[in-house]
Amino acid sequence: MIEDFVAGIASKLGEYLVAPIGRQFGYVLFYKSYVEDLKNEVKELETARQRVQHVVDEAWCNRKPIQTAVEDWLESVKKESKEAENLLKHGESEKSACFRGWLPNPVVRHPIGRKVKKITKVIHGLHQKSQNSNFEKVYYENTPIGFVNATTSTARPVDKKEDGLKSRALITGDVMKAIADDRVRVIGVYGPGGVGKSKLLEDVERRVKEENLFDVVAMANVSRNPNLKRIQKEITDVLGLHLMNEKTVRGRAYRLREALESDPKKNVLIILDDLWEKLELKEIGIPCGDDNKARGCKLLLTSRNRDVLRIAMGSEQEFRLDELKHEEARRLFERTMGNRVNDPEFETWVDGVVKNCGGLPLLIVPLAKGLKHKDLAAWRNASTNRDLSDVKSLVELSYNDLKEERIRSLFLVCALTSGRISMRDSLVYCMGLGLFKKFSNTIQKARDRLIEDLHTL
Known part of the structure; x- marks a missing residue:
C-alpha cells in the first residue's frame, strides 16, 4: 500500500x-x-x-x-x-x-x-x-428609418430658433397631445396652402421619434393626384419592405397590410400629407374597416379642406393652421435672413417685404433667402411691387378645388375684404348675389347655410 x-x-x-x-x-x-x-x-x-x-x-x-x-x-x-x-x-x-x-x-x-x-x-x-x-455574412441590414430605436429616440439639444414661432409651437403641442391620446385614432391638420402644414408634420415626426411614442413611424405625400404605387413605396421604404416585385397595387397593398398587422403589440403611426380628397386606405394597404377608418394604427393627416379630414377620412380631432401674424412672419424672415436684416440700409424695407408675403412661410422663407445677397434695388422692389406669381398660384389652386359655384362666389366675397368681414355683412352680400335662393325661406336657414359654407372654406 x-x-x-x-x-x-x-x-x-x-x-x-x-x-x-x-x-x-x-x-x-x-x-x-x-x-x-x-x-x-x-x-x-x-x-x-x-x-x-x-x-x-x-x-x-x-x-x-x-x-x-x-x-x-x-x-x-x-x-x-x-x-x-x-x-x-x-x-x-x-x-x-x-x-x-x-x-x-x-x-x-x-x-x-x-x-x-x-x-x-x-x-x-x-x-x-x-x-x-x-x-458567412459580414454585414447586417440597416434598421429601417421608420423603426424607432434607441438611436432615433435619443433626445437632441433643443434648437431655440424652432421655438420662435409661438403659434406653431402651440399647434404642435396640441397635435402631440392628440397623438398620445389612446382614444383618438385619426388626427387632422388643415389650413390654406403655404401656411406650413408639411413643416409642422416634419416637426411632429421628429418629436414622436425623440420621445419614443411609437415603435414604427411612416410618412408619405399624397398630393393632388395620388399615385398609389408611389405612396406605397414611400411607406414600405421606411419599413424596410421590398414590395416592388409585386406587380399589382392590390398585391402590394395585401403585403403591406400583412406587415402592419403582423405584430399587434407594435404602436404604428402613419402620416399622410396633402390630401385633396378621400383616400381609400385599403387600396394603399393601411388596415381599416369598411368605413375607411384606420384600424390597428394611428393616422396623422393634412389637407386644405377640413371636410376631407372629418368626413372623407373620419378624423376625430382637427387643428387649423392659419397664416402667420405680422410679428411672427417678420421673426421668421429675420431668422432666415440673418444679421443683414439689421443693416440700416435694408431695415426700413423689412416690414413691406414681409407684408407682401401674406403670412405664408412658403413665400417668406424663399424670399428671405433670395434677398440675402441682393442689393437695395431688389429690396425696394420686393417691398413695393408684389410679385403675384406665387400667391396667384396658391389662390388659384384653392379656388379651382372648390366644386360648387356657390362656394366659389363666397370665396370671392371673402377675398374682396381679405377675409375680414363680419357674419352679418357676409350674409347680406351673399343674399344680394342670390347665392342662397334655395335656402332663403327664412333668414335663419340662409345663415345656417352660410356658416356651413364658411366651414368648407
Whole structure:
C-alpha cells in the first residue's frame, strides 16, 4: 500500500516536473519546426483575411454596415500578423547556433521559441474564427428609418430658433397631445396652402421619434393626384419592405397590410400629407374597416379642406393652421435672413417685404433667402411691387378645388375684404348675389347655410 502511495507521488512529480522541463527544452530543440508552423499559420491567416476583406469591401460599396465582430477580427489579424512578422524577422537576425553551428544556441532560441509557440496558437485561433458561421455574412441590414430605436429616440439639444414661432409651437403641442391620446385614432391638420402644414408634420415626426411614442413611424405625400404605387413605396421604404416585385397595387397593398398587422403589440403611426380628397386606405394597404377608418394604427393627416379630414377620412380631432401674424412672419424672415436684416440700409424695407408675403412661410422663407445677397434695388422692389406669381398660384389652386359655384362666389366675397368681414355683412352680400335662393325661406336657414359654407372654406 505504501508502495502504491509512493508510486502515485512519483507519477505526479513526473507530470509537474518532467513535462514543463520537456516543454522548455522543446523551445530550443524544436525551434525550427515551431518557426515553420508559425509561417504556415500566418500564410493561411492572410488568405482568410483577404477573403473576408473582399466581402467587407463589397458590402461597404453597397453601403451595408459591417458586423462589429468582423471589424474587431480584422483589427486583431492586423495586429497579431504584424507581431508575428516582427518576431520571425527577429529570429532570423539573431545568431541561433553556437560552437560553429554544431549546437543550437539556447540563450537565443529559448525566449524566441517560446514566443513563437505562443503566437502560433493565437494566429491559429484567429484562422479558426474566420471559418465560423458568423463570418458567412459580414454585414447586417440597416434598421429601417421608420423603426424607432434607441438611436432615433435619443433626445437632441433643443434648437431655440424652432421655438420662435409661438403659434406653431402651440399647434404642435396640441397635435402631440392628440397623438398620445389612446382614444383618438385619426388626427387632422388643415389650413390654406403655404401656411406650413408639411413643416409642422416634419416637426411632429421628429418629436414622436425623440420621445419614443411609437415603435414604427411612416410618412408619405399624397398630393393632388395620388399615385398609389408611389405612396406605397414611400411607406414600405421606411419599413424596410421590398414590395416592388409585386406587380399589382392590390398585391402590394395585401403585403403591406400583412406587415402592419403582423405584430399587434407594435404602436404604428402613419402620416399622410396633402390630401385633396378621400383616400381609400385599403387600396394603399393601411388596415381599416369598411368605413375607411384606420384600424390597428394611428393616422396623422393634412389637407386644405377640413371636410376631407372629418368626413372623407373620419378624423376625430382637427387643428387649423392659419397664416402667420405680422410679428411672427417678420421673426421668421429675420431668422432666415440673418444679421443683414439689421443693416440700416435694408431695415426700413423689412416690414413691406414681409407684408407682401401674406403670412405664408412658403413665400417668406424663399424670399428671405433670395434677398440675402441682393442689393437695395431688389429690396425696394420686393417691398413695393408684389410679385403675384406665387400667391396667384396658391389662390388659384384653392379656388379651382372648390366644386360648387356657390362656394366659389363666397370665396370671392371673402377675398374682396381679405377675409375680414363680419357674419352679418357676409350674409347680406351673399343674399344680394342670390347665392342662397334655395335656402332663403327664412333668414335663419340662409345663415345656417352660410356658416356651413364658411366651414368648407
